[in-house]
Amino acid sequence: MKQKRDLFLCITCLLLALLFTMAEGRSADEALAARIAPEILRFHVLANSDSTDDQNLKLKVRTMLLNTIYEEMGENASLEETKTYVRSHKDRLEEKAEMYMRTLGYDYPAHMELTNTYFPTKTYGDMVFPCGNYEAVRVKIGEGKGHNWWCVLYPPLCFVDSSYAVVPDTSKEILRESIDASDYKKLNKESPKIHIRLKLIDLLQKDKKPIAANPK
Template identity: 85%
Template sequence: MKQKRDLFLCITCLLLALLFSMSEERNAEEAMAARIAPEILRFHVLANSDSTEDQNLKLKVRTMLLNTIYEEMGENASLEETKKYVRSHKDRLEKKAETYMKTLGYDYPAHMELATTYFPTKTYGDMVFPCGNYEAVRVKIGEGKGRNWWCVLYPPLCFVDSSYAVVPDTSKEILRESLDPSDYLKLNKDNTKIHVKLKLAELLLDKEEPTDSQNQ
């Protein structure tokens, strides 16, 4: 009986230590996110529902909007220019998304805004961004109650297939110049500690679909 009790106490202590360690790591990630967030703009698309049709529609609207934004802004737009573009073209982009959805047989409204949103730790190409609050271009399709999709709009890291994507050198250079050197190094996917925390965070926080573009 005593051996079972001791074993139980040992396991309990290990679990508590693990939970404490995970909490400390998450706090460290959120602190890092707070430091780098002012230099980053995310892109967040919320599907109408979790139905297969609505999830597929979400991806089509995502691709159409990203192509439009990048084509109209050009490759050298700054962070502030990107935000200004979204604010000034918000209504037109919403209408374009709604018209596009109607051609596909859906009569959903689209709402776009700049908002601060909490994101879990996520991989983009060969870089990992920590969990925390980031400003994002938020696109709500219909009820916006389905699984969502996100990427980094600035610097440009929105890949069609992030499983095989590599962050462009131009985007890396923007990050290198705007972030503290130690924070920039921590974004590297090869950093083992960050990579382990990514997997833990995905298990605890990730509510996206398991197979799709930025989902890994």
């Protein structure tokens, strides 16, 4: 009976320690996000639904809009210039997205806005952006009820395949000059891995008694 109680207490303590560590890590990430968010503008596209066709359409609209934005703004646009461009060209970008979708056989409306949104932790090339609230250009396609796609519009970190992309040195330099040096280092640092040794296994092994060999 005592052994079962000890096992239960051991498991409970391990779970509480794990939950506390995860909560502490998330709190630290959100605090970091709050410090760097004023220098970042994200890009967020919501698909009409989770159907294969709507998800594929979302990616096509994403690529078309990003190409349009970057081509028209140029490579040296600042954060405020990027926001100003989006506000002043919002209606035209929405119309262009709708016309583009019609050429593909879809009659969905497109809605674009600058909004504040909570994002999970995301890796872009060799940089990790922590979870937290960021200002974002949000594009809603149709009902906007499908899985979404997001990237960093400023500094330019929007890649079609962000898992394998390499962050441009120019974008890194913008970040380095815009945020605190210690925060910049954290963006390049791999997320800490939590290693928890299950004492339960040790306890079980400790309590096992060796079985004597049968005498011949």
